Amino acid sequence: MVPPTAIVTGGSSGIGDALVHHLVSMQWRVVIADINPPREVIPDTLFIRTDIASWQDQADMFKQAYAWSRRLDFVALNAGVDDRDDIFGTLSNDVNEPPQRPDTKPFDVNITGTYYGIKLSAHYMTVPSTEAGKRNAGGKIVITASGGGIYPIPILPQYVASKHALVGLVRALGRNQATSKANVRINAVCPAIVDTPALPPGLVSKLPPDQITPMSTVIRCFDALADLTDVGDEDWVLRGRTGETLEGNGDELIWHRPPERRGGKFVRETGMLAVAQAYKEKAERAAV
Ligand SMILES: NC(=O)c1ccc[n+]([C@@H]2O[C@H](COP(=O)([O-])OP(=O)(O)OC[C@H]3O[C@@H](n4cnc5c(N)ncnc54)[C@H](O)[C@@H]3O)[C@@H](O)[C@H]2O)c1
Numbered sequence: 001m002v003p004p005t006a007i008v009t010g011g012s013s014g015i016g017d018a019l020v021h022h023l024v025s026m027q028w029r030v031v032i033a034d035i036n037p038p039r040e041v042i043p044d045t046l047f048i049r050t051d052i053a054s055w056q057d058q059a060d061m062f063k064q065a066y067a068w069s070r071r072l073d074f075v076a077l078n079a080g081v082d083d084r085d086d087i088f089g090t091l092s093n094d095v096n097e098p099p100q101r102p103d104t105k106p107f108d109v110n111i112t113g114t115y116y117g118i119k120l121s122a123h124y125m126t127v128p129s130t131e132a133g134k135r136n137a138g139g140k141i142v143i144t145a146s147g148g149g150i151y152p153i154p155i156l157p158q159y160v161a162s163k164h165a166l167v168g169l170v171r172a173l174g175r176n177q178a179t180s181k182a183n184v185r186i187n188a189v190c191p192a193i194v195d196t197p198a199l200p201p202g203l204v205s206k207l208p209p210d211q212i213t214p215m216s217t218v219i220r221c222f223d224a225l226a227d228l229t230d231v232g233d234e235d236w237v238l239r240g241r242t243g244e245t246l247e248g249n250g251d252e253l254i255w256h257r258p259p260e261r262r263g264g265k266f267v268r269e270t271g272m273l274a275v276a277q278a279y280k281e282k283a284e285r286a287a288v
Pocket of ligand 1: 010013035036053081109144145148192198
């Protein structure tokens with residue numbers, strides 16, 4: 001029997017690296033998918049150089065990861081980058097100097113790359129893996145969004161937009177009937193400020209210490225969302241949480257529900273059923 005197997009994108013540094021060590025300490029096998037190699041060789045891990053913004057890179061990585069373990073139980077879609085453009089800071093005031101195409105890497109990596117990861121995870125989690133000792137098809141995904149996926153950070157509009165998108169993806173997919181039928185669970189962790197190489201130099205020394213979130217809080221969030229300690233149980237996925245957003249801030253774990261409906265009729269349950277039915281019929285017509 002092969003031990004439970006995980007993929008961690010962005011696993012060579014910061015939060016991803018801490019999660020890899022946490023998983024290995026609990027006897028998981030872990031694929032580290034990153035554009036950069038880890039600083040040290042970690043037993044029971046396999047590093048696969050991957051740019052998550054490239055479909056081909058990710059598809060090749062998932063294929064290689066599955067060939068290594070013949071099972072996939074958990075995926076942390078964690079790699080992410082921050083802003084690469086300054087809309088208003090680059091205005092020329094010259095009609096003959098319109099803006100250049102902006103760098104939209106945060107959307108390409110954080111949204112598109114993560115979406116690719118969900119699609120590939122769903123495939124490899126649901127292919128038969130009984131020979132490797134996995135009893136039920138399915139698996140769990142945790143996406144690293146951010147406090148910036150819940151609150152605005154005015155200096156980082158691209159980052160905030162991309163992380164809000166990830167919370168939206170989790171809220172929609174986590175409660176989608178097809179996701180549930182495939183026995184896949186998907187949740188989002190939203191860390192506040194954690195001391196990692198991603199932060200601009202000098203930021204940590206400018207902040208009061210109680211505004212820095214310990215890495216242990218972020219790891220507690222992963223455990224709370226995906227119950228990583230209890231994977232041997234047959235119902236591990238079936239009884240797992242889904243569609244949840246959990247903020248890790250200081251020592252606190254704070255659950256965020258979608259905003260309450262304050263009026264309007266469109267998004268009520270009956271409306272949602274009609275919307276789902278209409279889209280299903282549209283897809284069926286397109287397939288004929
Ligand atoms: N540090 C924080 O305060 C904080 C807070 C909230 C959310 N986050 C999120 O946590 C995640 C991890 O960030 P971190 O703070 O650990 O940063 P980090 O820079 O320490 O680690 C990010 C890792 O992702 C890798 N990476 C970057 N682009 C990639 C790509 N296209 N394909 C594959 N790998 C890529 C990097 O090489 C690096 O190893 C990110 O999604 C980040 O937005 C961080």
